[in-house]
Amino acid sequence: xxxxxxxxxxxxxxxxxxxxxxxxxxxxxxxxxxxxxxxxxxxxxxxxxxxxxxxxxxxxxxxxxxxxxxxxxxxxxxxxxxxxxxxxxxxxxxxxxxxxxxxxxxxxxxxxxxxxxxxxxxxxxxxxxxxxxxxxxxxxxxxxxxxxxxxxxxxxxxxxxxxxxxxxxxxxxxxxxxxxxxxxxxxxxxxxxxxxxxxxxxxxxxxxxxxxxxxxxxxxxxxxxxxxx
Numbered sequence: 238x239x240x241x242x243x244x245x246x247x248x249x250x251x252x253x254x255x256x257x258x259x260x261x262x263x264x265x266x267x268x269x270x271x272x273x274x275x276x277x278x279x280x281x282x283x284x285x286x287x288x289x290x291x292x293x294x295x296x297x298x299x300x301x302x303x304x305x306x307x308x309x310x311x312x313x314x315x316x317x318x319x320x321x322x323x324x325x326x327x328x329x330x331x332x333x334x335x336x337x338x339x340x341x342x343x344x345x346x347x348x349x350x351x352x353x354x355x356x357x358x359x360x361x362x363x364x365x366x367x368x369x370x371x372x373x374x375x376x377x378x379x380x381x382x383x384x385x386x387x388x389x390x391x392x393x394x395x396x397x398x399x400x401x402x403x404x405x406x407x408x409x410x411x412x413x414x415x416x417x418x419x420x421x422x423x424x425x426x427x428x429x430x431x432x433x434x435x436x437x438x439x440x441x442x443x444x445x446x447x448x449x450x451x452x453x454x455x456x457x458x459x460x461x462x463x464x465x466x
Contacts (some may be wrong), residue, residue, distance in 0.1 A: 263292055270296075275306025286317065295323040295329045302336070311342035324356070331358035331366050349382030356388065359395055371396050375432060375440065376381065386450060389430055389442045397430040397442070404459040413438035413454045421449050428463075429455065 266281035279300060285293035301310045315336060321329035329384070334354035339344020352373075358366035370388070373381045381388075389396060390403035402423045409421040413435060421443070423429070428439035432452065439457040443449040 263290065263296075264458045266293070266296070270300075270305065275300060279306050281285060289320075289324070291321040291324040291329065292327040293324050294318070294324075295332070298329065298332065308343070311336065311344040315344055321368070324352070327358050327361040327363050329417065330354045332463075334358060348378075352381055352384065352388075356392070359408070360392065367395055371432065376421050377451070382451075385442065385452065386442060390444050393430050393444070396414075397432040399463045400429055400431050400439075400441075400457075400460040402429070402459060403461040407455055407459045409441075409443065409449065410454045413440075413455075415456070420453060421446065423455070429460065431457070431460070 244432050246396070263285060266278040266285075269275070269278040269281065279297070282290075282293040282297055286297050294317045298314040299305075301317065302314040303309070305401070307313075308309050318329040318333050318336070322333060331354070334351045336344050337351035338346045338353065352370065355366045356452065359370055366449060370381070374385045393399060400413050402425050405425050407423045407427075408419045410417045411420055412418075423443065423446075427443075428445060429439075429443055431439045431441050433440045436455055437457055438454050440452050440458065441455055442452055
């Protein structure tokens with residue numbers, strides 16, 4: 238299921254990225270791809286890619302990944318996507334993240350690199366990259382757990398809402414229950430980054446307390462929005 242989701246992401250990104258291009262010849266190439274004439278599409282796009290057109294570079298990488306008119310070659314897909322990513326092509330950065338996440342074919346799985354490229358795409362406004370990173374953090378995936386607080390400290394607005402403690406004291410717990418272990422206490426005015434809420438409980442990062450290195454739970458009626466202060 239995860240692999241099918243990733244393939245669907247690639248398909249959407251291909252046509253969105255190309256459809257926004259102002260170059261008529263690139264649009265012709267995309268039309269050729271849609272009709273199944275991949276050889277024609279490649280012949281149009283390759284000169285553009287060699288001249289530095291990031292959309293063409295991105296699309297050629299996609300063709301190599303899927304073997305559309307070309308021999309399947311993940312390494313060449315990565316090379317073309319790197320060229321596009323270096324020019325700020327957001328979808329290419331996202332696609333590189335996907336490729337490293339899969340770890341199939343000639344490109345080995347490397348979650349550190351995948352996270353790096355997802356983050357580049359997320360900072361550029363790629364919503365799928367934000368969603369994937371946030372899901373990984375909430376699940377506590379091994380590949381990101383050691384980087385979660387660093388990422389949130391530098392890009393808080395991408396992943397959550399800053400809130401503050403309005404009660405004199407607030408217990409921070411390991412689970413969303415009054416029966417769970419208390420791992421720390423916050424005082425009135427302390428800040429948390431709320432990533433998700435379930436009823437009266439919120440999953441938060443406590444960025445200003447180094448001892449609280451994981452995402453934890455607080456009783457959210459005792460929080461208030463930043464702007465209310």
